[in-house]
Amino acid sequence: MALAGLTTAECVRQPIYLLLTTAAVVLTGIAPMLAMHQFGEEGRLARDAGLALQLTIGLAVAVTTASTALAKERSEGTAGALLSKPVGRTLVFLGKYAGVAVVLLGFSVCSLLATLMAERVSERFLELPSFTGYVTDYPTGIRLLLTIPAAYAVAAVVNYRTRRPFASVAFRTLLGLLLAALLVCAFFDRAGQLAGFAFEVDWRIVPASLLVTLALLVMAAFALAFSVRLNTVPTLAACAALLALGLVSAYLFRGNGWTAALYRVVPDWQHFWMPDALRSGGRIPDAYLTSAGLYAAGWTTAVLAFGAWLFRRSEAV
């Protein structure tokens, strides 16, 4: 617990984590307001953009946090100080993963909230008692984007008055403000008029985002295992290559013979990329979520076991 808490605290206090989360929220938020010529697919594009940003920026978050948790500890010597204490190497490795996982969950929740609101912002045809026509829910988009400067302002004041770390306070405030913004949206309809309490968001995004989060957790396990021997840039390159290979592995390797063996040693990321299932009112079945969860758990366990074995064999300097 102490190790996981330390890893989370160290990662969340790094400016890069706040910047990546900010980038994900801002890009997700402005996408539906700037996009043109969407051919009636506005909602889908906002949803796909949000989930794609969660996956790609999440990959960067997974690599930087895993690298901070292990590779940077090795290069800066804190790993040596830590391993001189009465904690086993396997426990250290798993504690680091737990910390990285908490950080990724925090990022994913921010990204999910932004995607839910961005999808609501996207233009659509409405028939309301007061109005009929195409509407873009700009007020929700503005509330979503305002969470960023508001969180930064709160963090600046807190930092000035109490010296608490800016980045972690800003992140926690951003998370709270995104939740608050979603709640506030529920009091307004899509035309921006006060209405009865109703979220009017596409909750089907939640399981799709959960699948992406599972992918990120598997990727974090890989990044942590790579970080036992590699520094940040090689780890990022290895993870990006793994992502690219895993996205096409079903097409390249699925079949019989030796290609089937290759398919089994590369995680198939397509299992976690299900936005297309939401087209035309579709849903992601619970049974699929369960099987994808088991697939992710299997990969995570295997990669962590390999990483812990590598870490036990490695020298701490």
Added chain:
Amino acid sequence: MIAPSQDTRRLNVVSTHAPLDRNGSAPCACRDQGETTEMPANPATGWAVEVDGLGKIFTDFWHRPKVRALDNVTFRVPAGGSVFGLLGPNGSGKSTTIKILLGLLRPTSGSARVLAAPPDDVLAKQRIGYLPEESYLYRYLTPRETLSFYGRLFSLPPDECRRRTDELLDMVGLTHAADRSVGEFSKGMARRVGLAQALVNNPSLLILDEPTSGLDPIACRQVKDLIAALARSGKTILMSSHLLADVEDVCTELVILHNGRARAAGLTRKLLTQSDRTRLTFPSLPADTLKRLLAAFRAEAGADPQVDHPSLNLEQFFLEVVEAASRSDTSPTGATLGGKPAPFLVS
């Protein structure tokens, strides 16, 4: 103006039965010929550290041999109140030895035991404190969070952890900066946090890698006083340094490493004593008395004694000046380390 110390009025008389070397000191057999003086056995408390024929070859990414850091090093550190020095120039293998003792590196040959257990024994590490060569600290944590984190790794109850954190922060003079990020600290302040974290578990064996590195002369003196006080309270201390004065001041025993090999080892006093010389120190003498005494020495010992006034070393002189200045200064700055251990370390 600085008034001359009383000590400068004292006279030193050194009889010279043996020829002096170019530096004015007699050659020491142990030092020059790589001999080892007898290590004291300590059957009552045993050995805190046992190193036998230790060797370490570092390899590259492909596991090809790159450099031999240690070659057949053997020494023992007695448990219970001793201060043992690992002395040697940069790159001599001091830090490698320490990292092997902590289980951070694996020896290529030979063996090591720490507190009667293998170096990677997790339970034995409950009783070990370690200050790394650089103060490797989490830059985004505060000193209070750092000590609390390490305290939790030792499974200290929260109240006890808090008490020790407060006492250690007070000991290293960082109470006023307890809630600032360590990343903002100067090297000296970070070193103090490093020292505090090494003591949070009230260790039986304290391993200090270059403990005075990055500290000013006053803080160096205070750290050395602290080491002496901890040794008096029964802790075993193994420290590495390339600063000869540090080792000479506090270490009761030492081993000298060079190019990964132990070149000399033994009791510090025994290694440094020039047993073929005798020193007599008097209060300052009138010229006539001195002349008569020298004549008597010549007649009795048959050799010309060397006569001079003893002098302070620069560290003593510096500390006297700063102490005098700080007595008259009403607004002192910077952190000060008391040189006294935290109460829980000696209770």
